[in-house]
Amino acid sequence: MACLGGILLNTQSTTAKSSGKRNLFIFTLLLGTFSMSISQSSLSTAYPTLMRTFNVTADTVQWLTTGFMLVMSILIPVSPWLLHNIPFKRLFQGIIAIFFIGTLFCILAPNFPMLLIGRILEAIAVGIIFPSYQTVLLTITPKKQRGGTMGLAGLVMGSALAVGPIISGVLLQFFSWQGLFILFLIMMVITFVLSLGAIKDVMTLEKSSIDGLSVVLAAGFPGVLWVLTEFVHGGFHSWLAWVILVASIIGMVWFVGRQLRASKPLLQLKVFASKIYTMSVFLTGISYIALIVTTIIMPLYFQQVLHISPLMSGLSLVPAAVVLSLLNPISGRLLDKVGGTFVIRIGMCLIIVGMGLMALFANAQLLGIAILAAIITESGNAFVMMPAVTWGANALTKDLLADATAVTTTVRQILGSLGVMVATEILTVVTQLHQATAGAAGAQLLGFRVTFIVFMLVGVLGLLLTLTMGHLSKTQA
Numbered sequence: 464m465a466c467l468g469g470i471l472l473n474t475q476s477t478t479a480k481s482s483g484k485r486n487l488f489i490f491t492l493l494l495g496t497f498s499m500s501i502s503q504s505s506l507s508t509a510y511p512t513l514m515r516t517f518n519v520t521a522d523t524v525q526w527l528t529t530g531f532m533l534v535m536s537i538l539i540p541v542s543p544w545l546l547h548n549i550p551f552k553r554l555f556q557g558i559i560a561i562f563f564i565g566t567l568f569c570i571l572a573p574n575f576p577m578l579l580i581g582r583i584l585e586a587i588a589v590g591i592i593f594p595s596y597q598t599v600l601l602t603i604t605p606k607k608q609r610g611g612t613m614g615l616a617g618l619v620m621g622s623a624l625a626v627g628p629i630i631s632g633v634l635l636q637f638f639s640w641q642g643l644f645i646l647f648l649i650m651m652v653i654t655f656v657l658s659l660g661a662i663k664d665v666m667t668l669e670k671s672s673i674d675g676l677s678v679v680l681a682a683g684f685p686g687v688l689w690v691l692t693e694f695v696h697g698g699f700h701s702w703l704a705w706v707i708l709v710a711s712i713i714g715m716v717w718f719v720g721r722q723l724r725a726s727k728p729l730l731q732l733k734v735f736a737s738k739i740y741t742m743s744v745f746l747t748g749i750s751y752i753a754l755i756v757t758t759i760i761m762p763l764y765f766q767q768v769l770h771i772s773p774l775m776s777g778l779s780l781v782p783a784a785v786v787l788s789l790l791n792p793i794s795g796r797l798l799d800k801v802g803g804t805f806v807i808r809i810g811m812c813l814i815i816v817g818m819g820l821m822a823l824f825a826n827a828q829l830l831g832i833a834i835l836a837a838i839i840t841e842s843g844n845a846f847v848m849m850p851a852v853t854w855g856a857n858a859l860t861k862d863l864l865a866d867a868t869a870v871t872t873t874v875r876q877i878l879g880s881l882g883v884m885v886a887t888e889i890l891t892v893v894t895q896l897h898q899a900t901a902g903a904a905g906a907q908l909l910g911f912r913v914t915f916i917v918f919m920l921v922g923v924l925g926l927l928l929t930l931t932m933g934h935l936s937k938t939q940a
Contacts (some may be wrong), residue, residue: 484661489600489612491654491661493619495559496596498650499589500623502566503531505631505643512640517575529692530579531586532876536685537678538590539872540730543865544673546595550664554591556655562588563651569644594868601856601864603665607799609853614795617849621788667862677721677729683714684873691880694888731866734859740867742928743855744874746807749925750847751875752882753814756918757783757840759883760890761833764821764911769830779830783837790845795853797846803854804932810846811926813839818919825912847925882918889914 510524517524545554565584572578597616604612634642690708693701722728735741758780765776797806817840824832852871859867894910901909 484663485603487657487661488603488663488665489615491657492555492596492599493616494650494657495555495654496592496616497619497623498647498654499562499585499592500620501627501630502585502647503589503623503627505627509631509635509640509643512635513575513578516640517578519575523575526579527582529689531582531589532692533685533689534583534586535590535593536688536873536876537682538587539594539869539876540681540684541673541678542591542594542869543598543731544671544729545591546598546666546865547669548671548673550668551599551666552658552662552664554595555662556658558588558592558595559651559655559658561585563648563655566644566647566651570641570648594872595865597852597868597872598865599665601853601868602861606857609857610795610798610850611792612795613849613853614792614798617791617795617845618788621784621791621845666865669862671727674721674725674727674729677718677725680714680718680721681729683711683718684877686711686714687877688880691877691884694884730869731863732870734863734867734870737855737858739858740855742932743803743851743858744871746811746851746925746928747848747855747871748875748878749921749928750810750814750844750851751879752921753818753840753918754844754848755879756882756886756914757817757837760886760911760914761821761837763890764825764833765830767907768825768828768911769833771830779834780837782834783841786838787841787845790842791849794846794850798850798853803850804929806850807847807854807932808926808929810843810848810850811922811929813843813846815843815919815922815926817841817843818915818922822912822915822919825915826908843922882921886914886918889917 506527510527513527514520514524549557562585565581565586565588568581568584569578570581572581597613600612600616601609630646631643634646686707690704690711693704719732722730722732761780762776765771765779771779794806794810817836817838820836820839821833824836852868855871856864856867890910890913892910893913894906897906897909900906
């Protein structure tokens, strides 16, 4: 009996140690991803300071974001190959090292080009880690627990979105702009030290040579993103933008055809053979459109209609980001208990209500109503984005998870950029068309109302898509 008791104690001790190691692994992985995510959400606050420091225009300083986005998008399709060809511990530490060096370039930058080079190096790291961290979490977590784990990931990433602008504002109040990058540097050092013991080689390696032509053709995806960004800023009449758009679309079509024909493609597109996964990509994209439109259009409404300061405008979105963070773990646990159909439908309904509330009460010009609408919309995102990613991943085998997260991330970015372009264009065109009859203020209000109505209808489309989810779940594993 004593022997049996000893065996049980040893088993429990081993299980506890194993659980502790797994938790430390997840903490270290999410800490690194969180730190890099903050670098995205916080930098725009420093733009005015950087413009004065380096004597550059707003269009030039915007390349710190545009260039970052383009480079990141090129690396996303390459991430599955990296995960399957480089031991994960070495890959993760390499990502941290690249981000560290890029951040060091930014801190020491004597001019704007050097600062941009630093941001590009940071983008290389982020382009690899963003799809990879989801793949790794999905790989090491049993299907029945994936909702909770991905909900935790959503909490961490949502927190980065919420606290990024606040941290940036506080640091810029007391320190120079370099202080922001020094914070990133410190966080990278802490993550690297933790990774020495916490990060393990958890991915199965399948050595293969990289398809260089596919990497080049994959540049079509960021090419489209760049053109959409140019169109948002009124670049419809630029012949260069249209040439790049055509070339990028040709590159994307060529890329897809090459992946379908290759025996060992750079990106495995047969993930779309799963109807559940395909549905999850579109649902995630619709959710991301709602998120991006909220973070781009709502500040414009705050400043142009409610006439509050940029600082107050940013702070007014913090409650929504905080609620998004807190609801992610709840939606994840719900997903594990009741399945994706129920959870994602709740989310789509919340997105519709949030956008509808803004469409209905835009004329009231009440800050409280606008903040409430943003909170409801972001709550919807918590019940759609990560649950849809997890629901889609559960329909695939483990060997396809890396490709699936890379595809989802790429499609999500393209749809998000398209959403911003459409929202901005609707707002501009409707305002201009009614300026003569409704006056400047009235036309502007009408522009915002129409914009919110259109994206409420996008949410309705998402809800209609969820009506097929129950059928798919029963007919396809």
